[in-house]
Amino acid sequence: MMPIFDREFPAQTAALAEVRAALDAACRGAGMSERATGDLVLAVNEACMNVIQHGYAYAPDAVFRLRLLQDGGMLHVHVLDNARPAGLDDLCPRALDDLRPGGLGVHFMRQLSDGIDYLPAPAGYGNLLQISKRIA
Amino acid sequence: MRDGVEITSRKSGDFDWLGIAGEVDMHASPQVRKALLDALQPKSALLVDLSAVRYMDSSGVACLVEAFQTARKQGSRFALVAVAQPVLNVLRLARLDKVFTLYASLDEALAGGG
Numbered sequence: 001m002m003p004i005f006d007r008e009f010p011a012q013t014a015a016l017a018e019v020r021a022a023l024d025a026a027c028r029g030a031g032m033s034e035r036a037t038g039d040l041v042l043a044v045n046e047a048c049m050n051v052i053q054h055g056y057a058y059a060p061d062a063v064f065r066l067r068l069l070q071d072g073g074m075l076h077v078h079v080l081d082n083a084r085p086a087g088l089d090d091l092c093p094r095a096l097d098d099l100r101p102g103g104l105g106v107h108f109m110r111q112l113s114d115g116i117d118y119l120p121a122p123a124g125y126g127n128l129l130q131i132s133k134r135i136a
Numbered sequence: 137m138r139d140g141v142e143i144t145s146r147k148s149g150d151f152d153w154l155g156i157a158g159e160v161d162m163h164a165s166p167q168v169r170k171a172l173l174d175a176l177q178p179k180s181a182l183l184v185d186l187s188a189v190r191y192m193d194s195s196g197v198a199c200l201v202e203a204f205q206t207a208r209k210q211g212s213r214f215a216l217v218a219v220a221q222p223v224l225n226v227l228r229l230a231r232l233d234k235v236f237t238l239y240a241s242l243d244e245a246l247a248g249g250g
Binding site: 013014016017020038042045046049052053096099100101104105107108111112 | 140159161162163191193194195197198199201202205222226229230231235
């Protein structure tokens with residue numbers, strides 16, 4: 001499956017607007033609706049935030065890569081990084097009735113997508129998080 | 137203003153008004169957090185106009201939760217006004233739309249006890 005979008009970004013909060021704009025254009029180009037695109041872009045934005053904050057701890061020279069793949073009626077976004085190894089425990093959302101700032105990112109990712117999972121990372125990367133969403 | 141946020145504030149009678157415009161993401165949220173916490177005074181009322189927010193992620197939601205909790209500790213009133221759809225979407229996602237006080241307009245907020 002060849003990526004229809006493949007781009008590296010600095011792991012900096014200042015890059016997030018460009019991440020969203022680029023992914024929005026790629027998803028729309030693949031035929032995804034405005035609403036589904038908005039959901040997927042927000043979910044991926046949350047994943048990138050986790051990489052920047054928890055994975056790289058704001059390391060200044062760190063980067064991550066986004067790939068968008070189409071598999072029939074499904075779009076898969078791959079978030080690739082070389083941060084500390086992450087696992088399924090990192091994808092457990094917290095209880096929403098625990099009213100406190102923060103900790104909502106995984107809940108957003110799960111609610112806004114049709115599936116998130118860590119896959120074996122390809123050579124040269126430490127983590128591969130896949131976020132999937134149906135096109136229609 | 138393609139990226140980032142613009143924050144304006146004013147004091148009017150018994151309440152403080154804070155207007156936030158633009159994209160409240162992880163890059164902008166420290167600025168938003170500071171503006172919210174700076175605007176909160178004990179036993180005061182803060183109305184936050186979110187009508188011009190085009191995007192908000194979980195870091196923006198965290199700012200609103202912290203401000204809400206600070207206001208509650210201070211005995212202050214804290215309400216969101218004219219909440220734009222992208223914000224409403226994430227508040228619903230976090231099930232916070234029933235926790236925060238939301239008003240459709242400034243007039244409605246003032247009628248609610250400004």
